[in-house]
Amino acid sequence: MRLALCLALLASPAFADEIWVTNEKDDTISVIDVATLEVTRTIPTGERPRGLTFSHDFSRLYICASDSDAVQVMDPVSGEILHDLPSGEDPEQFVLHPDDRRLYIANEDDAIATVVDVETRRVIAQIDVGIEPEGMAVSPDGRIAITTSETTNMAHWIDTETETLFANTLVDSRPRHAEFAQAGSQLWVSSEIGGTVTVFAVDDQRELAKIRFAIPNIHRDRIQPVGFEFSADEKTVFVALGPANHLAVVNAETFEVEDYILVGRRVWHMAFSPDRKLLFTTNGVSGDVTVIDVGRREAIKTIKVGRFPWGAAARPTSGG
Amino acid sequence: MLRPLALLASLALAVPASAELAVRVAWLEQSVEQPPILSNLDPVPGDLGLAGARLGLADDAKTGRFLGHAYALDAHVVPPGGDFLAAARAALAQTPLLVAKAPAETLLALADLPEAQGALILNASAQDDALRGEACRANLLHAIPSYAMRADALSQFLTVRRWTDVALVEGTHPGDRAFAAALRRSFHKFGLRVRADETWEWNADIRRDAGRETPLFTQGFAAHDVMVVADEAGDFARYMMFNTWRPAIMAGSEGLSPIAWSPALEQWGAAQLQSRFEALAGRDMRAEDYAAWAAVRALGEAATRTGAADADALRAYLLSDAFELAGFKGRPMTFRPWNGQLRQPMPLVHPRALVALTPLEGFLHPRSDLDTLGQDEGESGCRAFARD
Structure with a gap:
């Protein structure tokens, strides 16, 4: 009886870990099964889906549907849109606060960051930031939120108690992505046109x-850092280099680049599998996802998804 | 961790009591009579260029707000026949930072004014190659691409497609002549063959009779892969399209066009710039608007990074390796230190889509492949930028 139950669970498609990928120009999400490395579902979304993130218990998926001017809330089991959140215009990317309630949203067309309470579905605050806000991050203790503005070339530091700016730091051109690291003591920011991570x-x-x-035979103009993610031990950072079609593997302690991994065209963002053994990159121009074996630092498979895959997020479903 | 003291100090930084740096930019425009053209489809906007400068200033000001830098733009628009140099002197009395829209000879007169020595002028409209060559001036930088850059962009595309045989048709306006001359030089450089080289002179109403006149006009052309037109005012080539004796792809001023900017650009974040411009100006962004935007943004970027507003410091920074402008064309844009031209990718577009972004793969250059477009250091006759 127990054996039969196990077998039944194994056969169930809902059992495997998944990677969810937004397809910006197809208005869909592709769901990749981490075990089989195949697309198992394609789910329609609002217009121009970009950023996506799960609630802490993975019972809800939040999606920036940029051209629908909404953050959509989806039931990841049924794939149904439950409701929209008021997001401000043109939401591009967001980050969920450790309190699991506040979403910090970058409104790309409006030079505003919007803070929304996902439970009351109300806007708590709107904060004037630089032009084309994009990268969003929140410190592990929840006290600081960051937005980076692509045209103003700044990281804007938001005090989450007052929801006001307390500092603005210049970075190189077109900052794209931000992450806190080392227990919240460091902030990392990528600059796409500047070609740097600060x-x-x-x-x-x-x-x-x-x-x-620096990659041999690729002009430095084309090496454009965009999304990046830390390994589980925070000792290694994987940086997507956009039209250079490579990931850089950076030592997070020495800040030295250790490796480059060839992936698809115009690599954009990425997500680890829940066990952090595999890394999935979204390749905007080639319309596919490259799967990296993290231990071997090698690309092992390419998976076709929709047009212009943008964001990626992991959904653990096994063992939990 | 936010310590109260640190927070207090940072707040003071974030909201300065008064502007620590004031950057004043003058827009100086010599209006010219537009040559009459047959079509009424696309009138030239009255604020062509100026609207781009206004958007650039709004972008600069937004950044400045976080740094305690204040930006202002004064627009001086001189009507046809007006005293441009008097307006220039008045502008220069206010600020040494000018963005200018004027014909080449007017720009040179401006750059040579005693009052303009030590000023920094950004050319946002004149594409003349001479301004980047023998006639260059040390106080005059160029945000708008030259005729040579546009011609080379097209030649690269024709070379990659192996459309090597060209029929060239030019109009009679000075701009048509100048673009055609740049095209001939470029075709020669890239080894393309000019199989026909004709001038279209108005002697009939082609709108009524395009079907009859264009086949006759083009019938004698030797076999060619592409018909390239130099018709910068948009006067005649639109009526030739699809009316040629042989089936002909049209390129140049009409058809497949090498141009600094077009509403067809959407990638590389361009959609955001397009929508910001549309919200400000109520129309599509054109190449002249883009050049003016880039000029004002370049000044703002230099002021942001240096904390300076004087012409010498900004010019030195703009021409240095440290400067780079994110111009929504996929790569950083920089200035050529030997003639002050803003290096930039050149789109090839038709009205409904981007066809290619040049430089194309395979055109190599020891410094930057962007320097495969336009006059390179060795071929530029510019000596005013002599470097130490």
């Missing part, structure tokens, strides 16, 4: 390091 000390916003990249 590491800041969080306590006084001073610059700790600037990481540059």
Whole structure:
């Protein structure tokens, strides 16, 4: 009886871990099964889906439907849109606060960051930031939120108690993505046109390091850092280099680039599998996802998804 | 961690009591009589260029707000026949930072004014190659691409497609002549063959009679892959399209066009710039608007990074390796230190889509492949930018 139940569970498609990928120009999400590395579902969304993130218990998926001017809330089991959140215009990317309630949303066309309570579905605050806000991050203790503005070329530091800016730091051109690291003591920001990743000390916003990249036979203009993610131990960072079609593998302690991995065209963002053994990159121009074996630092498979895949998020369903 | 003291200090930084740096930019425009053209489809906007400068200033000001830098734009628009140099002197009395829209000879007169020595002028309209060559001026940088850059962009595309045989038709306006001359030089450089080289002179109403006149006009052309037109005012080539003796792809001023900017650009974040412009100006963004935007943004970027507003410091920064402008064309844009031209990718578009973004793969250059477009250091006759 127990054996039969196990077998039944194994056969169930809902059992495997998944990677969810937004397809910006197809208005869909592709769901990839981590075990089989195949697309198992394609789910319609609002217009121009970009950023996506799960609630902490993975019972809800939040989707930036940029051209629908909404953050959509989806039931990931049924794939149904439950309701929209008021998001401000043109939401591009967001980050969910550790309180699991506040969403910090970058409104790309409006030079505003919007804070929404996902339970009351109300806007708590709107914060004037620079032009074309994009990268969003929140510190592990929840006290600081960051938005980066692509045309103003700044990281804007938001005090989440007052929902106001307390600092603005210049970075290189077209900052795209931000992440806190080392227990919230560092802020990392990628600059697409500047071609760099800058590491800041969080306590006084001073610059700790600037990481540059070089790949033989690719002009430095085309090496454009976009999304990046830390390994589980935070010792390694994987940086998507856009039209250079490579990931850089960076040592997070020495800030040195250790490796480059060839992936698809115009690599954009990425997500780890829940066990952090595989890394899935969205390749905007080639319309596919490259699967990286994290331990071997090798690309092992390419999976076709929709047109212009943009964001990626993991949904653990096994063992939990 | 947010310590109260650190927070207080940062707040003071974020909201300065008064502007620590004031950057004043003058827009200086010599209006010219537009040559009459047959079609009424697309009139030239009255604020062509100026609207781009206004958007650039709004972008600069937004950044400045976080840094305590204040930006202002004064527009001086001189009517046809007006005293441009008097307006220039008045502008220069207010600020040494000018963005200019004027014909080449007017720009040179401006750059040579005693009052303009030590000023920094950004050319946002004149595409003349001479301004980047023998006639260059040290105080005059160029945000708008030259005729040579546009011609080379097209030649690269024709070369990659192996459309090597060209029929060239030029109009009689000075701009048509100048673009055609740049095209001939470029075709020669890239080894393309000019199989016909004709001038279209108005002697009939082609709108009524395009079906009859164009086949006759083009019948004698030797076999060619593409018909390239130099018709910068948009006067005649639109009526030739699809009316040629042989089936002909049209390129140049009409058809497949090499141009600094077009509403057809959407990638590389361009959609955001397009929508910001549309919200401000109520119309599509054109190449002249883009050049003016880039000029004002370049000044703003230099002021942001240097904390300076004087012409010498900004010019030095703009011409240095440190400067780069994110111009929504997929790569950083920089200035050529030997003639002050803004390096930039050149789109090839038709009205409904981007066809290619040049430089194309395979056109190599020891410095940057962007320098495969337009006058390179060795071929530019510019000596005013002599470097230490």
